[in-house]
Amino acid sequence: MNNLMKYPKLDLGQIEAVVNKLGGMEGVNRFLRDELLVSEPTRSWRVEDGVIYFSVTSDGTIGEDWITRLEGNGFCVGDYAKQVLRTPFFKPTNGMTTEVAVLKGMLFEDNDRITKKIRAEADKRKLGKPEPELACLIREKFTDKEIKAMGLIWIVAMHEPINDSEGDPALLNANRRDDGLWLDARYGKSNYRWHRDFGFAFAVSQVSSQH
Numbered sequence: 001m002n003n004l005m006k007y008p009k010l011d012l013g014q015i016e017a018v019v020n021k022l023g024g025m026e027g028v029n030r031f032l033r034d035e036l037l038v039s040e041p042t043r044s045w046r047v048e049d050g051v052i053y054f055s056v057t058s059d060g061t062i063g064e065d066w067i068t069r070l071e072g073n074g075f076c077v078g079d080y081a082k083q084v085l086r087t088p089f090f091k092p093t094n095g096m097t098t099e100v101a102v103l104k105g106m107l108f109e110d111n112d113r114i115t116k117k118i119r120a121e122a123d124k125r126k127l128g129k130p131e132p133e134l135a136c137l138i139r140e141k142f143t144d145k146e147i148k149a150m151g152l153i154w155i156v157a158m159h160e161p162i163n164d165s166e167g168d169p170a171l172l173n174a175n176r177r178d179d180g181l182w183l184d185a186r187y188g189k190s191n192y193r194w195h196r197d198f199g200f201a202f203a204v205s206q207v208s209s210q211h
Helices: 011-021 024-032 063-072 079-085 115-125 133-141 144-149
Strands: 046-048 049-058 095-102 154-157 170-179 182-189 198-208
Touching: 011 024, 024 133, 049 115, 049 133, 063 079, 079 170, 079 198, 095 115, 095 133, 095 170, 115 198, 133 154, 133 170, 144 170
Parallel strands: 154 198
Antiparallel strands: 046 049, 049 095, 095 198, 154 170, 170 182
16 A cells, blocks of 8 residues: 555554544545645744743732632642742732743753853843743643643743742742642742753833723
């Protein structure tokens, strides 16, 4: 059979998978009649020179309500994240659209992938500190599958660190684990060394719709 095919590297399993993706034989026939279009999935982010860009808009949700909102939608909120969200230093905005730039860890050498050097690189690029709520908006916006497609395990919001109940500075982050879709807070010290598969979210610009 392969000798008769134009694409001999395709096996029957792959052909069957294509047919299934098209919706069975009815879908195949519709596709051949130009009644069914196949398009690439649209992504809600873009990548330029190794930097990931996207936008989010705040809606005034306070920290305690973020816990309820995320957990009610199947997300996991870590204990340290809850502590940070419940502090008076977590101050939400309403109607603020933030263009976000995520610097991928792979942009830095292993010895340079520490918080203070990442912030220094952001300063060179004229990127600003985001609001802490950015991590919540990122967690809600992207699935773990999408974070994986970005080539990342964590996306850390590089806001001004907020101390947890033990007095340790923490940064809110959205991360993917085998046991769920997580929002957590960790590692706010300036000398902390990060993994190359982590991303660091800064603000390119912030525009308020409130007048």
